[in-house]
Amino acid sequence: MVTEAKEKTLVVIQLTGGNDFINTIVPYNNEHYYDARKKIVITQTDVLPINEELAINNNARPLKRLFDEGKVAIVQGIGYPNSNRSHFRGMDIWHTCEPDRVGSEGWLGLAIRDLDPKSENVLTGVNIGQGLPRAMSVAGVPITSVGDLEGYGVMNKIEQERLKERSLQAFKDIYGQAIGSGQVAEYIGKTGLDVLKGADLLANVATQYKSSVEYADNSIAKSLRDVARVHFANLGTRVFYTNHGGYDTHANEMPTHPKLLSDLSGAISDFMDDLKEHDAADDVAILVFTEFGRRMRDNGSGTDHGSGGGAFLIGNNVKGGLYSEYPSLNPNDWEHGEDLKHTIDFRGIYGTVLEQWLGLDAKPIVKGEFEQIKPFYI
Amino acid sequence: MVKIYKGNAMKSDRQLVAHLMRRAGFGATPQDLDSLTSDKSYEEIIDDLVTPERFEPIDMSYVERYYTGEPVAVHVGKWLYRMANTKRPLEEKMSLFLHHIFPVAWGKSEHGPSLYREIEMFRSTGLTNFKHILLQLSQDPAMLFWLDNHENHKDEINENYGRELLELFSMGVGNYTENDIKNASRAFTGWTFRQPLSLYPYGHHHADFEFLPEDHDYDEKVFLGHVGNFDGEDIIDIIVEQNAAAKFLSRHLYNFFVEDEVQVPSWETIDPKNPQAIEELSKAYMESKGDMRHILKTLFNSDFFKNSLTLSKVKSPTELIVGVIKQTGEFNTPTPGIHEFAVTTLNGSAIEGPLAIMGQRLMNPPTVEGWHTGSEWIDSGTLSERIGFVEKQFADPTKPGVSEMVSRAGNLDDNPSELVDRCLDLLGAVNVRHETYQSLTDYARELKGLEDSAGVHNLIQMTASTVDYQFA
Numbered sequence: 001m002v003t004e005a006k007e008k009t010l011v012v013i014q015l016t017g018g019n020d021f022i023n024t025i026v027p028y029n030n031e032h033y034y035d036a037r038k039k040i041v042i043t044q045t046d047v048l049p050i051n052e053e054l055a056i057n058n059n060a061r062p063l064k065r066l067f068d069e070g071k072v073a074i075v076q077g078i079g080y081p082n083s084n085r086s087h088f089r090g091m092d093i094w095h096t097c098e099p100d101r102v103g104s105e106g107w108l109g110l111a112i113r114d115l116d117p118k119s120e121n122v123l124t125g126v127n128i129g130q131g132l133p134r135a136m137s138v139a140g141v142p143i144t145s146v147g148d149l150e151g152y153g154v155m156n157k158i159e160q161e162r163l164k165e166r167s168l169q170a171f172k173d174i175y176g177q178a179i180g181s182g183q184v185a186e187y188i189g190k191t192g193l194d195v196l197k198g199a200d201l202l203a204n205v206a207t208q209y210k211s212s213v214e215y216a217d218n219s220i221a222k223s224l225r226d227v228a229r230v231h232f233a234n235l236g237t238r239v240f241y242t243n244h245g246g247y248d249t250h251a252n253e254m255p256t257h258p259k260l261l262s263d264l265s266g267a268i269s270d271f272m273d274d275l276k277e278h279d280a281a282d283d284v285a286i287l288v289f290t291e292f293g294r295r296m297r298d299n300g301s302g303t304d305h306g307s308g309g310g311a312f313l314i315g316n317n318v319k320g321g322l323y324s325e326y327p328s329l330n331p332n333d334w335e336h337g338e339d340l341k342h343t344i345d346f347r348g349i350y351g352t353v354l355e356q357w358l359g360l361d362a363k364p365i366v367k368g369e370f371e372q373i374k375p376f377y378i
Numbered sequence: 379m380v381k382i383y384k385g386n387a388m389k390s391d392r393q394l395v396a397h398l399m400r401r402a403g404f405g406a407t408p409q410d411l412d413s414l415t416s417d418k419s420y421e422e423i424i425d426d427l428v429t430p431e432r433f434e435p436i437d438m439s440y441v442e443r444y445y446t447g448e449p450v451a452v453h454v455g456k457w458l459y460r461m462a463n464t465k466r467p468l469e470e471k472m473s474l475f476l477h478h479i480f481p482v483a484w485g486k487s488e489h490g491p492s493l494y495r496e497i498e499m500f501r502s503t504g505l506t507n508f509k510h511i512l513l514q515l516s517q518d519p520a521m522l523f524w525l526d527n528h529e530n531h532k533d534e535i536n537e538n539y540g541r542e543l544l545e546l547f548s549m550g551v552g553n554y555t556e557n558d559i560k561n562a563s564r565a566f567t568g569w570t571f572r573q574p575l576s577l578y579p580y581g582h583h584h585a586d587f588e589f590l591p592e593d594h595d596y597d598e599k600v601f602l603g604h605v606g607n608f609d610g611e612d613i614i615d616i617i618v619e620q621n622a623a624a625k626f627l628s629r630h631l632y633n634f635f636v637e638d639e640v641q642v643p644s645w646e647t648i649d650p651k652n653p654q655a656i657e658e659l660s661k662a663y664m665e666s667k668g669d670m671r672h673i674l675k676t677l678f679n680s681d682f683f684k685n686s687l688t689l690s691k692v693k694s695p696t697e698l699i700v701g702v703i704k705q706t707g708e709f710n711t712p713t714p715g716i717h718e719f720a721v722t723t724l725n726g727s728a729i730e731g732p733l734a735i736m737g738q739r740l741m742n743p744p745t746v747e748g749w750h751t752g753s754e755w756i757d758s759g760t761l762s763e764r765i766g767f768v769e770k771q772f773a774d775p776t777k778p779g780v781s782e783m784v785s786r787a788g789n790l791d792d793n794p795s796e797l798v799d800r801c802l803d804l805l806g807a808v809n810v811r812h813e814t815y816q817s818l819t820d821y822a823r824e825l826k827g828l829e830d831s832a833g834v835h836n837l838i839q840m841t842a843s844t845v846d847y848q849f850a
Contacts, residue, residue, distance in 0.1 A: 016744070016745065017745065086545060086551065086643070089551070089643055092643055092644075101647065122758070127757070127759070130734065130735065130736070130737040130759065130760065132754065132757035142758075143757065143758070144758045144759075145757035145758050145759035145760070146758075146759050147730065147734075147735040147736075147737070147759040147760065147763060148730060148735050148759070148762075148763065151735070151762070151763065151766055152759065152762050153762055153766075154762060154765040154766065154769075154843070155765075155769065156766060156769075157766075157769055157770065157773065158836075160829040160830075160831055160832075162828050162829055163825075163828050163829040163831065163832050163836070166821070166824060166825070166828055167821075167836065167840065170817055170818070170820070170821040170840055171765075171840070171843060173817040173820075174813075174814050174817045174818075174840075174843075174844050174845060175845055177811075177813035177814065177817065178811075178813075178845040181811060181813070182690060183690070183753075184638070184690040184692065184752070184753045185690070185811075185845055185846075185849075187753055187756065188692075188753070188756050188761065188845045188848055189845050191756055191757065191758055191761050192761060192765075192845065194758050195758045195761055195762045195765075198758055199762070245485075245744060245745070246485065248745070248746070250525070250526040250529070250536060250538040251526035251528075251529045251536070251538075299526075299529060299534055299535070299536045300529060300531065300534040300536070301526065301529040301536070302526065302529070302536075304536070304537060304538065336556075
């Protein structure tokens with residue numbers, strides 16, 4: 001694999017709601033799985049085996065293709081101690097690396113601060129979607145959050161040059177003066193100034209983009225297409241973030257989960273093709289995570305909150321394969337009734353990405369030292 | 379602080395009433411403020427707000443002729459129309475409050491009629507009492523489906539509703555055990571809904587609540603130290619007597635009406651910003667057994683509310699958008715197009731409308747936790763959309779409210795600071811910091827002669843684009 005001195009970029013995809021890892025990477029020869037899962041179960045004939053024990057869900061066919069090409073690292077059994085099964089606490093913990101108290105600083109926000117300590121580029125961290133994820137939120141770290149790439153910026157509709165200039169100046173005055181007038185006003189003021197900077201940089205991104213890849217018409221595909229458009233404009237973005245919702249499959253899992261997996265894996269594979277077409281595939285790694293796994297036993301229609309889920313690292317420079325261990329499915333090993341016991345701490349995977357991919361010191365960000373894996377060729 | 383427009387012999391303070399109407403409703407036009415302040419005392423206005431029966435409801439049979447069809451954006455559009463035009467603003471604000479704390483998303487059921495019906499339930503229960511609200515909620519088909527209680531069976535417990543009822547809807551983490559969740563869930567077994575008639579050929583119908591005795595667990599349960607053969611209503615009876623419920627609801631009300639709090643999951647570990655206020659509200663809750671009118675009256679009449687004008691309370695996208703369309707007057711009658719504010723790719727539109735880009739797809743909250751509010755409404759993308767939205771709305775002089783505002787504001791030959799005063803008042807007695815006021819005045823002064831197209835409308839747009847305008 002060829003590596004260049006070029007800076008690496010990380011794309012984080014959050015699967016919101018708690019992806020059912022057991023039905024994503026299926027233990028298709030395991031009796032405990034078939035004992036526990038009565039209705040929400042993937043049959044042995046409906047899988048894409050990767051070895052004697054595990055198979056990729058049939059609906060994630062594009063993921064299987066990428067796996068076969070050696071570009072997918074499956075991190076099995078990722079989790080954290082004492083999961084309390086709450087989405088919100090779960091997400092908080094994943095976002096802030098603070099399992100014992102409520103943290104306020106997001107791990108990627110801290111990483112972005114280290115990548116760009118003087119906040120010289122408001123595009124070092126870019127969120128595609130609405131609402132800033134807590135993972136990126138750290139006071140004073142500018143993040144550009146793009147819900148609508150075409151309409152980004154202010155005073156766009158004023159055509160006459162002098163009027164536009166004077167209006168932008170007034171906006172700048174008003175937002176600049178909010179600095180020092182209370183925490184929230186100051187935050188809004190700073191955000192407004194960042195919009196001005198980001199809008200200048202992003203002005204031509206949408207029109208410059210050309211690609212033969214046709215992304216599907218769903219939310220995650222659109223988001224990854226926006227990631228591609230901004231990335232190919234070479235604006236210095238090191239961390240992209242986006243989220244794919246709907247994974248809280250307490251009910252109707254059998255019809256809904258396949259579509260999620262199909263949309264997600266299709267979008268990732270289109271994105272990878274797009275990177276290849278733009279000769280950018282070696283410098284981008286994707287991290288896919290979710291806040292927890294789901295329980296061993298199904299509830300008849302879906303699965304309830306559990307622990308011990310799974311994450312994925314995907315990219316040209318990723319050494320494909322299985323990492324860590326699949327959580328034990330044996331009922332004797334379950335925690336809290338019927339949760340799977342995690343086998344690797346998520347902070348070790350963050351550490352892996354931070355140190356080995358982005359070249360940062362992970363310890364202050366993840367608050368400690370955790371077991372890492374070696375998933376990169378670099 | 380800016381100079382405030384003062385009329386003759388007012389019964390109540392214009393800026394305080396404007397504040398009240400922004401928080402308890404969706405803002406007031408200058409004409410509204412004229413009549414409210416000259417006719418009624420502050421206390422009388424609150425009395426009217428908590429007694430909506432004194433005012434005619436909107437005639438929806440008329441409105442629904444204009445806004446028809448099943449798309450969820452149309453349902454949201456009708457709701458926006460109500461918010462902008464109701465004579466019962468607090469009733470409508472409470473329906474939004476309950477949608478915030480009991481968020482159900484269309485994306486799971488894709489069943490608009492049931493969701494719209496849930497909002498109607500919020501409207502009719504928002505000013506009753508907490509027990510009634512929780513009971514209606516627990517029998518609401520949209521909620522039952524959203525949190526899978528129709529899959530909560532005697533022999534196969536699904537604890538989704540039971541968990542969120544305790545964690546997110548009534549008491550908060552730390553006030554119950556995993557065992558309480560299990561027992562509460564058992565008590566709600568058999569609480570489900572009847573499938574609605576199919577769309578073809580019958581038309582749009584909502585689902586109805588149904589109790590299936592054969593699927594209900596009649597055995598003994600232990601819940602929060604009480605023992606009995608409880609059903610769901612018994613569980614709610616026990617919940618609403620808890621101090622934890624009083625505190626939880628009080629903090630929600632404080633967060634929604636007074637000052638932004640941290641997000642709900644942090645409430646367990648982070649103290650309220652104003653513990654005294656939460657005490658006062660909890661006391662009002664306990665002494666009235668959760669009577670919403672009494673609690674809200676206590677809230678709006680309190681010193682902490684009257685003094686909250688400068689506390690940080692960021693407008694939600696809904697508050698911003700409805701506040702603006704009240705001013706522009708475009709939808710004072712059921713003009714087509716109101717649903718365009720609510721379209722989103724999540725419900726099949728090719729484009730995102732302003733509510734979505736600002737981060738609040740009504741009837742489509744991101745998770746069961748609802749929206750993160752306060753400063754989390756603001757990021758570079760949502761702020762860019764807020765500014766773009768007001769720019770667009772106030773740029774169009776064919777809108778009745780805009781032409782009225784432009785003519786009342788004056789023209790660029792006027793004294794700049796008087797011009798700014800009038801713009802602030804026209805936008806609903808907006809409160810701005812001194813520095814903002816200065817910048818607006820400088821802008822007003824220099825606008826003249828800048829370009830042919832420069833006019834008072836630019837000053838109105840800039841006023842609504844300020845940092846200050848983002849606060850409710």
